[in-house]
Amino acid sequence: EDQVTQSPEALRLQEGESSSLNCSYTVSGLRGLFWYRQDPGKGPEFLFTLYSAGEEKEKERLKATLTKKESFLHITAPKPEDSATYLCAVQASGGSNYKLTFGKGTLLTVNP
């Protein structure tokens, strides 16, 4: 069974204090790993797709990296508007193309 574990559950940072969120996964074969951001009262918003170990993607203050067992979402010099819940999901190869297995998310709060 595919599993995704995100840590920490919650993270509180001061504005400008860089940190990383972790997503560890267990899947028979990885088709893709996805990061989403969810603001309160809204649906998740797609951020990144990673396909293979060693791959990196960047968007503004966010950088996602992937190894064979985990992914990190690095946040550099965060701002209060980066506060949100960050979700990680995996798509297994050999299984349904449509199914994403999500983690519970990390609630990030950035204080001014």
Place this chain on the structure above:
Amino acid sequence: ETGVTQTPRHLVMGMTNKKSLKCEQHLGHNAMYWYKQSAKKPLELMFVYNFKEQTENNSVPSRFSPECPNSSHLFLHLHTLQPEDSALYLCASSPPASGFGEQFFGPGTRLTVL
């Protein structure tokens, strides 16, 4: 409107009521999804439709009945629900070119079952 829209945004219903949730996407996507999001739990995939055909039913109880009349509209018909069905119900769509992993979500319907 653009993106994925859902109505109603909030719904309170009794256990004996029948109601429907509506989702509409204006993105030209072919695949549409229903998810359930409960507090402290991961997003759970419920149903998937691709080109109006149901491709996934993730062991969802029969009190939830999906309908997809065309690639732009998706419904979730609810009847005889239980209090534990209270949750945020999210609709999503995706283009095939993304491999179905890049999904665009609506704002959700917050459902409360009394």
